[in-house]
Amino acid sequence: MARLRASPHAIAAGFASGAAASCFPLIGLHFLLSFALAWCLRGSMVAAALGTAVGNPLTFPILFAAAYRLGAAIRGEEAALPGAIDQAGSELAAEGIFSGSLEHAWPLFTTTMIGAAPIALATFAAFYMLVRWSTARVQAARRDRLASKALRGRTA
Template sequence: MVWPRRSFWRSAKYFTKRALRLTATPHAIAAGIAAGAFASFTPFLGFHFVIAAALAWCIGGNLVASAIGTAVGNPLTFPFIWGATLETGKLILTGAHAPPAATVHLGRLLRHLEFSQLWDPFIKPMTVGCVPLGLFFGLVFYFLTRWATLAFREQRRKRLAERARRRALAQSVGPRPVAG
């Protein structure tokens, strides 16, 4: 279920082309992708689409692009994202000289859904840590997507202009007589 049928590279190319072909302004597409990328850094699994859509709506982004942008968070990247947000959050909340934390048995906490005990060691630092990392990667994805959208549209415009030029040239020559 997690592994794509062909390859991850093919899936990434599909999502990229899908985003570039959206009929919206380059800013709206880039803002939507950035909102989705930012939402992928939040620890609130199951709400990434909602967070991305709300954020995209606030900054004038495309809602479909925000859904596509949430693909930044996937089974391959989540372990790195979660580790980075947790450590960044701990660094922000406690500083560089943090006291050693008590051992927490995550499996037991998740099995019994003790949210209050999950908040301090995991969710709070991840929520704090997701903001700077999400903003950084959101900005990276914004500028990459805006540049790619503009380049894609310019390339498409040139291709369509060349096709129209060839069609006009063929029509100006006129139909060729049929030899009989």
Template sequence: MLFRRRTPPSRTEKLRVAVWPRQSWKRSLKYFGKRVLRLSASPHAIAAGFACGVLVSWTPLFGFHFLMAMAVAMIVGGNVLAALFGTVVGNPLTFPLMWWASYSVGHWILGHGGRPPPPLHADLFHAPWAEIMRVLRPMLVGALPLGVVSGAIAYFIVRAAVRAYQAARRERLAARHRPEAGHAPSEVPGE
């Protein structure tokens, strides 16, 4: 392969890079942003797809985010690839805050008011189904309004960014194809 490393990275190195990028988070986020802006679709489709990914990221159904984002994007006419990019909003750094917020909001919406949430079972992986649903129900209920609000915010930000990027790109391409001032257009040989 052309760009393969001579010595493959160890599992520890792969894990470290997954948690903390080699260059920096700023550079990784810039690259990610460029990937979204360069998608070839309408600004609405890209923004709608990205918003679907953001919305789905709030749910506690961790293993199904990609599938759910693709399904919701297809339903609303959003770009599926942008929806997959949108799910990156939910990541190991943001999940604890997102899940706490969705649990708290859901707990409040379900009418538990000012009462603090009941203590959780120490080991949810081996807890009875009723205990798991006592946690999942408020999280799912709270994820909906938080996901809709953050998805709407993401939609308007991404749509504006994609419109600006695509307009600038069209202008650059048009400037390349314009004949320079003062020069006659080149003649095509054989005519």
């Protein structure tokens, strides 16, 4: 990302958009969501694509479990036990995912979406600050390096 030719804000907004989009249980739509958010915030699309790597097979279980538990707390519900989630998954698999009956999966999905929103906001804020700060430092160091090379070239 240090090589991207954009302002620290654009790079940070793009990367943070991708990271925030990855917090939602919308696998397959993370790129589109991150591009839309980055576009609204005048962020870099390349940085947004890179930011979606925050959501990956290693982090999805943690992100989605945390989002579900937080969503259940926000809704004032008790989080379903893992057995209840397994049962809902088994029933959905037995009926077929495209059977038209999503009565078992829909409550899990909506609760996870509700919980993902505050996690995505916190993720956006954290990555925006970190990436903006680091990008500004890297770009300033590069400018200084190039200026000193140019100055040495004139005196030689």
